[in-house]
Amino acid sequence: MSLFGFSRVVDRLCHEEAALRDHLPQFRVYDLHDPGRAFVSGWERSPANQYDYQLSLIFPSGYPDEMPLLYILQPRPLYCYDGAQLPELSHSFHTWGSGSNGQTQICHCHRDEWDPWRSCVAVMLRSLLWISLFERHLRTGRTIDDLFEEIERSIT
Amino acid sequence: MNSRFGASGGSSNLSNVLQSIKKVNTSNDALRQERQRLVYNPSTRRFEQVTPAARPEGALDVTQGDLGWGVGPPSAPRIVISPEQVPFRKAPGFCRRVRATVWDHGDVYAIGGYGHEREETVSASICIMNNAGPGSREAVGYADDQMRVLLRGEECDGNARHAEGSVKIEGAWVRADVQFLPGKDALFSRFGGIIETDALDESRVCIVGIGSIGSGVTVELAKAGVTHFILLDDDRLEPGNVSRHVSPISHTGRCKTKSVADLLRDKNPFIHVVTMEMKADWPTVDALRETVRSSDIVVGGLDNHEGRMVLNRVCLDEGKCLLLPGMRRRAYAGQILVVRPGTGPCYGCLIAASPESVRDQEVSSERQARGLGYTDKAVPVEPGLSNDVAPVVTMTTKLVIQHLLQDRATKLRSLDADLIAPLYLWLNRREQDSPFAALSPMGYGVDEMSVLRWYGLPLKRHPSCPCCGDVAKAGPELHTPSAVSALTGEGE
Ligand SMILES: [Zn+2]
Numbered sequence: 170m171s172l173f174g175f176s177r178v179v180d181r182l183c184h185e186e187a188a189l190r191d192h193l194p195q196f197r198v199y200d201l202h203d204p205g206r207a208f209v210s211g212w213e214r215s216p217a218n219q220y221d222y223q224l225s226l227i228f229p230s231g232y233p234d235e236m237p238l239l240y241i242l243q244p245r246p247l248y249c250y251d252g253a254q255l256p257e258l259s260h261s262f263h264t265w266g267s268g269s270n271g272q273t274q275i276c277h278c279h280r281d282e283w284d285p286w287r288s289c290v291a292v293m294l295r296s297l298l299w300i301s302l303f304e305r306h307l308r309t310g311r312t313i314d315d316l317f318e319e320i321e322r323s324i325t
Numbered sequence: 326m327n328s329r330f331g332a333s334g335g336s337s338n339l340s341n342v343l344q345s346i347k348k349v350n351t352s353n354d355a356l357r358q359e360r361q362r363l364v365y366n367p368s369t370r371r372f373e374q375v376t377p378a379a380r381p382e383g384a385l386d387v388t389q390g391d392l393g394w395g396v397g398p399p400s401a402p403r404i405v406i407s408p409e410q411v412p413f414r415k416a417p418g419f420c421r422r423v424r425a426t427v428w429d430h431g432d433v434y435a436i437g438g439y440g441h442e443r444e445e446t447v448s449a450s451i452c453i454m455n456n457a458g459p460g461s462r463e464a465v466g467y468a469d470d471q472m473r474v475l476l477r478g479e480e481c482d483g484n485a486r487h488a489e490g491s492v493k494i495e496g497a498w499v500r501a502d503v504q505f506l507p508g509k510d511a512l513f514s515r516f517g518g519i520i521e522t523d524a525l526d527e528s529r530v531c532i533v534g535i536g537s538i539g540s541g542v543t544v545e546l547a548k549a550g551v552t553h554f555i556l557l558d559d560d561r562l563e564p565g566n567v568s569r570h571v572s573p574i575s576h577t578g579r580c581k582t583k584s585v586a587d588l589l590r591d592k593n594p595f596i597h598v599v600t601m602e603m604k605a606d607w608p609t610v611d612a613l614r615e616t617v618r619s620s621d622i623v624v625g626g627l628d629n630h631e632g633r634m635v636l637n638r639v640c641l642d643e644g645k646c647l648l649l650p651g652m653r654r655r656a657y658a659g660q661i662l663v664v665r666p667g668t669g670p671c672y673g674c675l676i677a678a679s680p681e682s683v684r685d686q687e688v689s690s691e692r693q694a695r696g697l698g699y700t701d702k703a704v705p706v707e708p709g710l711s712n713d714v715a716p717v718v719t720m721t722t723k724l725v726i727q728h729l730l731q732d733r734a735t736k737l738r739s740l741d742a743d744l745i746a747p748l749y750l751w752l753n754r755r756e757q758d759s760p761f762a763a764l765s766p767m768g769y770g771v772d773e774m775s776v777l778r779w780y781g782l783p784l785k786r787h788p789s790c791p792c793c794g795d796v797a798k799a800g801p802e803l804h805t806p807s808a809v810s811a812l813t814g815e816g817e
Binding site: 174176177180181183184229230231233234235236280281282283284285286 | 634795
């Protein structure tokens with residue numbers, strides 16, 4: 170990364186940190202002066218108080234042009250309504266593989282739809298939405314995709 | 326009718342002649358393969374078809390000129406030699422062993438780099454010999470030669486060559502015409518007056534994505550005289566691609582890069598093509614960066630947004646001009662973004678200014694559809710017509726040439742003032758459900774926007790663009806969807 174590229178990413182991360190502080194203070198950017206190591210992390214207690222979730226957003230070397238990856242570090246693993254482990258790669262659960270330690274990766278955006286204007290606040294909001302829908306799945310058995318579409322319909 | 330024919334036959338044999346001609350016409354293909362000759366045999370006073378070996382004593386050849394119309398018997402075989410195959414400054418007695426590519430059942434024998442090798446080749450030799458005379462053809466070359474060319478030593482350095490060619494047919498040597506292909510300078514000399522022949526010679530163009538647009542632009546640039554290419558794509562040619570791609574159906578299954586590289590070499594043997602069978606992607610960004618660094622301009626004929634993001638990043642970092650041509654759904658429209666790093670807007674600026682133009686893209690292949698869809702939610706493949714892609718290929722080629730010749734005095738200089746826009750739009754039709762459905766028909770008008778014309782659009786550079794802007798100075802204007810925030814509080 171060039172010096173300009175380096176400072177461009179650091180500037181961006183500083184803005185992301187400030188925006189998170191304003192809107193979602195449970196999250197913050199760690200190592201924000203080192204783009205190669207920086208990440209967002211924080212804990213979220215679910216609305217239904219079921220679990221405490223530790224979330225992490227990992228910035229790849231191409232960030233912000235390249236999409237960051239969103240993980241649920243805790244609880245690990247996650248279990249579905251029927252008691253089975255949450256599928257690793259599922260459109261109906263918006264999961265996108267898993268991390269090296271079995272943590273769930275959430276599909277917050279299709280790889281081919283990521284655009285660099287999307288803020289970390291928007292991404293973390295998406296993760297909170299996922300959690301609230303996941304907990305509703307645990308109560309009703311309905312898939313996250315199904316619930317997500319229902320909400321989309323209700324707001325458009 | 327020439328004198329040979331006139332002297333031999335006479336009008337009493339006219340019906341024989343006509344029958345022979347008919348026979349020749351209907352059996353022309355077979356004749357070509359066996360390379361038989363139509364001769365007049367004075368001793369029997371008949372026209373006969375014979376192989377060269379069985380040619381009767383004193384027989385007269387009947388040539389195509391004698392017949393005067395239509396398809397006649399085949400002319401002499403032709404030997405075509407590339408300049409680099411001519412032995413340079415060699416002494417008499419020198420003999421170069423070569424392979425000759427055989428075309429059309431032995432009608433043409435090609436020696437050298439013009440055209441890539443076909444499967445059917447034969448052994449041949451090019452020999453230097455002063456004072457060639459009867460029997461000299463047999464005295465040189467190699468035992469398994471199927472083709473031989475004799476050159477006079479003093480002609481090996483110059484251009485005027487009197488070569489004697491022969492090919493072996495059914496064990497007998499038959500005289501063949503010899504043709505020398507022009508050298509590098511003469512090959513593209515017809516552009517003289519518009520651009521200098523060598524003006525594009527040193528330019529290196531990197532084409533990422535060798536689909537219908539990328540392949541078309543590549544071939545057009547080669548025809549204009551660009552001789553250094555880097556072709557990058559990991560896709561293979563599928564039967565479904567062929568209708569829009571420059572490559573033929575016989576190349577099905579080949580890497581698009583390698584197939585197009587062969588087409589370029591067929592067009593100009595002095596072309597230098599490097600092919601890279603890889604995807605433009607974040608995991609390959611370092612290799613991509615090296616490639617872009619060594620290029621003068623980059624064309625991203627990509628079918629995916631992520632690949633365009635990667636190229637945008639790399640070209641901004643390396644300060645290289647990037648063209649991003651693309652088609653909208655079913656090719657109802659085409660657009661070309663010109664990224665001029667440091668002075669103009671980039672792909673990130675376009676996303677902010679016109680997100681629909683980025684999202685509305687043609688889905689032209691199964692592979693692309695798989696990339697866009699999910700296992701339980703497929704995206705239909707709806708390619709547009711090749712004819713609708715062609716304007717984008719032509720305009721992209723124009724923009725590349727204009728960029729490469731920016732410091733040269735050419736007849737194209739006046740175009741500089743025309744091609745200043747960073748974004749170009751072409752509409753193939755007034756597509757329903759598109760922003761252009763309600764345009765007035767083109768008719769005779771010139772004042773209103775209509776289909777089938779190019780429009781240069783004034784896209785501005787965004788000061789806080791996350792890709793090319795200064796975030797620290799301009800402050801972020803990042804997207805934080807308000808609708809979602811209302812939802813996150815929901816629960817029970
Ligand atoms: Zn930009």
